[in-house]
Amino acid sequence: MVGKRDEVSVIDDIPRVQRGPDNGVIGISCRGLSRTFGSTHALREVDLEVTAGTIHALVGQNGAGKSTCLGIIAGRIRPSAGDVTVLGNNFQYGNPRAAQTAGVSAVYQELTVIPQLTPQANVYLARPVTRGGLLRRGTMRRRYVDVCEQIGIPAAPDRPVGDMTVAQQQLIEITRAVASNSQVLLLDEPTAALAQEERRALFRVLAGLRAQGTTIVLVSHNLDEVLANADTVTVFRDGRLIATRPAGQWSRSELIRSMLGDASRALLEAETTGVAPSEVVAEAREAQAADRPIRLRASGITLSGRLDGVDLDLREGEVLGIAGLMGSGRSSLLRALGGAERGTRGSLEIDGTPRSWPSSPRAAQALGIAFLPEDRKTEGVCLAMSSADNVALPRLGTATRAGYLSPRRLAARTSPYLKAVGVDLKKVSHSAQSLSGGNQQKLLFARMNYLEPRILLADEPTRGVDVGAKADILENVRSLAHEQGVAVVLVSSELEEVLAFSDRILVMSHGRIAAEFTAGEVTENDLLNAAFHIGEGT
Amino acid sequence: MRPLTRKDKTEPATERVGRSAVLQVYGRYAVLPILVGVLIFARVEDDSFFTWSSVQLTLQQNASLGIIAVGLTFVLIGGGIDISVGALYAAGASVYTKESLHHSLPVSFLLAVLVGACAGIVNGLLVTQLKFNAFVATLGTASLFGGLVVVYAGNQALVPNNPGFGDLGNNSIGKVSYVVLILVATFLVGTFVLHRTAYGKSLYATGGSFAASKLAGLRTDLFRLSTYVISGVCATIAGAIYASQTGISESDLGGNFIALSAVAIVVLGGTSLFGGDGAMWRTVVGFAILASITTIFTVLAVTQPIQDMIEGGIVVVALILDAAARNRGTA
Numbered sequence: 001m002v003g004k005r006d007e008v009s010v011i012d013d014i015p016r017v018q019r020g021p022d023n024g025v026i027g028i029s030c031r032g033l034s035r036t037f038g039s040t041h042a043l044r045e046v047d048l049e050v051t052a053g054t055i056h057a058l059v060g061q062n063g064a065g066k067s068t069c070l071g072i073i074a075g076r077i078r079p080s081a082g083d084v085t086v087l088g089n090n091f092q093y094g095n096p097r098a099a100q101t102a103g104v105s106a107v108y109q110e111l112t113v114i115p116q117l118t119p120q121a122n123v124y125l126a127r128p129v130t131r132g133g134l135l136r137r138g139t140m141r142r143r144y145v146d147v148c149e150q151i152g153i154p155a156a157p158d159r160p161v162g163d164m165t166v167a168q169q170q171l172i173e174i175t176r177a178v179a180s181n182s183q184v185l186l187l188d189e190p191t192a193a194l195a196q197e198e199r200r201a202l203f204r205v206l207a208g209l210r211a212q213g214t215t216i217v218l219v220s221h222n223l224d225e226v227l228a229n230a231d232t233v234t235v236f237r238d239g240r241l242i243a244t245r246p247a248g249q250w251s252r253s254e255l256i257r258s259m260l261g262d263a264s265r266a267l268l269e270a271e272t273t274g275v276a277p278s279e280v281v282a283e284a285r286e287a288q289a290a291d292r293p294i295r296l297r298a299s300g301i302t303l304s305g306r307l308d309g310v311d312l313d314l315r316e317g318e319v320l321g322i323a324g325l326m327g328s329g330r331s332s333l334l335r336a337l338g339g340a341e342r343g344t345r346g347s348l349e350i351d352g353t354p355r356s357w358p359s360s361p362r363a364a365q366a367l368g369i370a371f372l373p374e375d376r377k378t379e380g381v382c383l384a385m386s387s388a389d390n391v392a393l394p395r396l397g398t399a400t401r402a403g404y405l406s407p408r409r410l411a412a413r414t415s416p417y418l419k420a421v422g423v424d425l426k427k428v429s430h431s432a433q434s435l436s437g438g439n440q441q442k443l444l445f446a447r448m449n450y451l452e453p454r455i456l457l458a459d460e461p462t463r464g465v466d467v468g469a470k471a472d473i474l475e476n477v478r479s480l481a482h483e484q485g486v487a488v489v490l491v492s493s494e495l496e497e498v499l500a501f502s503d504r505i506l507v508m509s510h511g512r513i514a515a516e517f518t519a520g521e522v523t524e525n526d527l528l529n530a531a532f533h534i535g536e537g538t
Numbered sequence: 539m540r541p542l543t544r545k546d547k548t549e550p551a552t553e554r555v556g557r558s559a560v561l562q563v564y565g566r567y568a569v570l571p572i573l574v575g576v577l578i579f580a581r582v583e584d585d586s587f588f589t590w591s592s593v594q595l596t597l598q599q600n601a602s603l604g605i606i607a608v609g610l611t612f613v614l615i616g617g618g619i620d621i622s623v624g625a626l627y628a629a630g631a632s633v634y635t636k637e638s639l640h641h642s643l644p645v646s647f648l649l650a651v652l653v654g655a656c657a658g659i660v661n662g663l664l665v666t667q668l669k670f671n672a673f674v675a676t677l678g679t680a681s682l683f684g685g686l687v688v689v690y691a692g693n694q695a696l697v698p699n700n701p702g703f704g705d706l707g708n709n710s711i712g713k714v715s716y717v718v719l720i721l722v723a724t725f726l727v728g729t730f731v732l733h734r735t736a737y738g739k740s741l742y743a744t745g746g747s748f749a750a751s752k753l754a755g756l757r758t759d760l761f762r763l764s765t766y767v768i769s770g771v772c773a774t775i776a777g778a779i780y781a782s783q784t785g786i787s788e789s790d791l792g793g794n795f796i797a798l799s800a801v802a803i804v805v806l807g808g809t810s811l812f813g814g815d816g817a818m819w820r821t822v823v824g825f826a827i828l829a830s831i832t833t834i835f836t837v838l839a840v841t842q843p844i845q846d847m848i849e850g851g852i853v854v855v856a857l858i859l860d861a862a863a864r865n866r867g868t869a
Contacts, residue, residue, distance in 0.1 A: 340753055362755040373753050382747040382754075384814055385739075393743055394755040396736035405736050447754070 026085075027052030027184060027215035028073060033082035035068050037464075042068040044239040045082070050232070052087070052183075055206060055216045057226040057247075060236035060259050061493060066219045067188055069236070073217065074106035074186050075099030086184060100126075105177030106186040113169045115162025120144035122161055123176045147179045152208050153201075167198035174205065178214075185209065187218040191225060203229045221325050223255050223532060237261050253525070260495065260524055292316040293351070295487040296369075296455055298337065301346035306332040308511040310346075314455065317485040319477065321502025321519075323495055323527045329511040330491045331374055334457045337489070338371025339364030350455075365394060368454030372444055372461055374491075376437065380444050383433040387423060388414040390432050391446045417446040422472045438469025445476050456480060456488045462497060474501055495524045507531050568859070569808050569820065573827050580830050584837045592833075594718060598783070600829040601721040602627065602776035606796065607803040608728040609772025611821045614804055615732065616765040617745035617813025618665055618672035623773040624796035625683035626654050628789060630777020632691040635787035638700045647706075650774045657683055658770030662763030676766075680794065691789040698785065707783030717779060724772070729818040741765065746814020802853040803828050810860050828852075 028050040035043040043065045050056045058066035071077035073084055075096045083090065086102050096106075113122045120140040121128075129140045141158060148155040153171055161169055170190065177185050185206075191199045206216055206229070220226050226233055227247055234244040235258040242258050296314040301307050307329050314320055324330040336344040339358030348355045350367055358364035361371060373379040381390050388407075391414040392399055399410040415425055421442040423435075432440055441461060448456055458477060462470045478501060480486040492498050498505055505522060507515040507530040515530035580587045587593075597604075606623050613620045630650045637646035657679070664675040709716055732738040743751040744761045752758045781787040807824030809816025828849070835845045 338753070360755075361753045362757060365755045371753065378747070379749045379753050382743045382750050382814075384746045385743060389739060389743070393740070393751070396739050400736050403735055405734050405739060 025052040026050070027054075027087060028217065029085040030069070030073070031082055031085075033069065033072060033084070034080045035065075035072065035077060036080050041239045043072070043079070046236075046239075046241045048234060048241060048244070050215060050217055052215045053210060053213045054231040055210055055218065055229060056232045056234065057230035058217065058219045058234050058236060059221070059223065059226055059255060060242075061495075064236040064259070065239040066234075066236045068239075070106070070186050070188055070217060070219050073099075073184075074104060076106065100180065100182070103181065103183040104186065105180060105182035105184070106188070107170065107173045107177065107190060108188045111166070111169050111173055113161050113172055116160050118158050119156040119161055119172050119175075120158070122172050123147070123179050125176070127180065143179070144175070147175055150212075151175060151178055151205055153205055165198075167194050167202070170194070170202070171205065174209075178209065183213070184215045184217070187216065189219055189221065191220065191222060199225065221532075223252055227252060227255070235259055256525060256528055292318065292485075294349075295351060296337075297349040299347050301333065301336055301344065303332055303336050303341055303344050303511075306511055307336060307344075310508075310511070310513055312337075312506075312513075314487045314489065316487055317481050318503045319481045319488045319490055319501055321498035321505040322489060322491045322508060323498050323505060324508035324514075324531050326493070328508040328531065330508045331459050332511070333508065334371065334459045334489060334491055335373070337364070337455075338369060338373075338457050340371060340373070362394075365451060365453075370448045370451045370453035370456050372448055372456070372458045374459040374463070376440055376444065376464070381432040381440050384431055386431060387418060387428045387435070387443055387446075390443050391417055391450050393447065394451060414446070414450065417450050418443070420449065421446045421476055422469075436466075436469075438465035438473075441465050441473055442469060445473060449476075449480070453486060456486050457491075458488065459491045460493065461490070462492065462494065477501060495527050498527070499524065566808065566863075569806065569823050569827075573823050576827050576830050576834075580834050583834055587830075587833070587837075590713065594713075594715060596829050596833045597718045597721060598715060600825070600832060601717045602780045603796070603799055603803065604721050604825045604829070605724050605776040605779070606769075606773050606800040607821050607825055608724050608818070609769035610800050610804050611728065611809055611816065611818060612732065612741065612765040612768045613672075614809050614811060615745050615814065615816050616741045616762050617748060618762060618765060619676065619801070619811065620661060620766055620769045621673060621676040621794065621797045622657065622661060622680040622683055623769055623800055624794050624798075625680045625687065626657055626770050626773035627777040627780070627796050628791040629653055629657070629683055629687045630774030631781035631787040631791055632687050632696065632777075632789050633774070634778035635696040635698050635703075635781045636691055638698050638703055639696075643700060643702060643706075647778055650778045651771050654770035654772070654774030655767050656770075657774075658767035659763065661770065662766035665766065666759040666763050680797065684790075688789045691787070693789065696787045696789075698781075698787075704782055704785050707779055707781075707785075717783065720775075720779065725818065725822055728821075732818050737761070737764075742814050744814075748813075798853070799828070799849065802849060802856070805860060806852060806856045808856075808860075810863075811857065812860070 026049055028048070030046060030048040033043055033046040033048070034041070046065070046069060048069065058069060060066045068077060072079050073086070075098055086099075086104055089102055099106075114125065117125070120137070120143070123144050124140050129136045129143065145155045151174070153175070156164060156168055156172060161172055164172075174185070187206075190202060194202060203225070206218075210216060210231075218230070227250060230247045232244060233247050233250050233255065235242040235255060237259060238261075242261070292315045294313050295316045296312070299311045301310040301312065310329070310333055312320075312333075322330045322333065332341065335341045336346070337358075339361045342359065344357055346357055348357055355367055358367055358369065364371060377383065382393065385393070388411050389396075392410055396405065396410075399405055399413050401409070411428055415428060418428060419425060423439055423442050423446065427435065427439070432443060435443065445461070448458075456477075461473050461477065465473065474497065477488055477490060481488045481503075490498065490502060499519065499522070502519050505517045505519060505527065506513050507517070507527055509531055515526075517526060577587075584592075606627060610620060610623060630653070633650040633653050634646050637649050641649070661676055661679055664670045664679070665672045668675075706716055711719065732741070740751070740756050741761055743754070744756060744758045748758060777791075780791070803824040804816070804821050805811060805824070806827060807816070807820030807822070809820050809824075831848070831852075832845070834840075835848075840848075
């Protein structure tokens, strides 16, 4: 196997290599990177330099642009503007294979190992060792064991990797990267699925690779981990690079502040509510003080591997915010309540009457529960259908007479709802596909209103919509609760939203409720601490 | 180098007019010029092509296929496919003929329809409950149903003894035969149900966006199952009509050739194999094209293998267009 140290000297020979401020070799250099997805700016003019042979962490809230940035460096995403240089070589965009040839390997959350194959077959998948077209299993095994030794991990046994733990599978992917002589290793949320001990083992491996000259870029939500293991940390927010500093010069609270951006919070609140935060809080307290009856009481909600005995009370006219990291179970909880997860166990009371757990979204609707799913494009709107169709879809029968569905009556029935959420009525007959993300989301809110629910479950209702639509949507959530008495559960990755619009806030972690707060008595820091600390054992 | 002009209030992604939009509209209606071309060609090759008797004959000879295609349109819009229609066509013919030996004709006809409905339920359950791939499931049931028909009807031709057996297939009201009336009525009913009922609308939603429809609270499984029942009923009706037309029924009638031709009609019209996209008028146009071509083949005395080849070629081209339209749409 080629030693990593040799490769570093090879890099030194390349004349175009630039020297960084601390005399380190620039491993990766991004200039003016921008990327738009439809109407959302995922990344805006990002300049990023990564010193070769270091561990560089990218942090930020969901949707801040860190994963997009990683995807561009990995060659998986084509930037709208800007360019990337890896080890002095200009880079062909949007081509993972070219990236691999250039020495860049990426390990994503969704692992790409093939479960039926052995570790060595997975490691040498793209470049199998053959003679005369026949696989040389023995040689591959020997080489695999060699590479494992080089990395300093025990070689996985010679059986299908599908039987192994996620941590082992991930190490096999990393081994694959090393075996293909990658000088740059990109990791997206590498520790999200790992146990504490496995995390430490992974970082030992990464430190070992760094010592051999490999440049490592990782995206992580786990700030403590990042501060303990990375050399440099870059914070992203709203698609922009906020700051890059050596890990030693960051503190945990500084990181959180940079990730959230206090200024943006004030801006958001001013734009979305038009009321000062304190007034919002006052109103929220008032709503709670009324001590309204409990509309929904669910206990012991269990969903294999995702929810671990969650108890939940939801009052009439209240907005219950749920915060938590991705994978904490917040979406699973909403899906379970919305009847979208078969195999959910738990007991349910609505208005004090015991009900059997809804087995389908339709059954949930019959209980007065409307569910707004997180993934708007595949689970929300029917893209090929018109706005009016989309709004009335669950209740098309309401627009028929003697079985005849009149397009005119359908439009007449749905247009008040569309108008109420602020969709341009001229676009009623257009297919949902042609609408912006924000308008598609408004369409779904019109549908929720059309259902006249008693309980609304909204999963990330403002994800990927522009600021104006965001305000309309959140205002809609609020008025449903405070004016129509609907009990609302609001899940959002944007803590400012949860804080500004909820009367009560639950923080989830590892499929459980980690903490409960009353709005107005809690800050983003409290929420983040609750979300990060539980399950970390710190 | 700068990305886009600053527009934080995002603009909707609508305005993509221009070349691609024109192409798309053209692509959506490309089947109409093809129909006109085929009709002109038919007129050139056969002077009598547009006389009523010739048109009526063309319709009569292809009516069974047209009725099957109407049922299949529902299946395809709902996101499935039904290969077993050929076997059910034979089942319709056999049940109608054999039962007419000791039951009245209406009772025999209803029995045939019932068989189609039951077979459709079997197909639907396989696809929705056991989550089989629709193509494989109905390919399997095609063999199963085909075999059952042979067991039921015996391996030889059934000859009906009821004197009125041929009326359905051969009588007419004035100048219009029953068969043509049934065909037109099937098209009309199909159009109404697909485009002007809540059921039809829900079917488009189910076929086009399955996950979204399910989460919206639609009974997606029931909708998909129902399309197989519709297609089974249509296929057995078509079989009964065919038996009445010819006055004889063979248990190995049809086979997969019928299924392929019916799929050809639907896909040729421009209804997508991927679900949620299509229309009944498209099936009517596809039917007109294929029926006209078959008639011209007869006039020009084109041999069967060549006919099959051309028909198959047309289907492949239609599929390529469908896939291309889909790729454009998602790009």
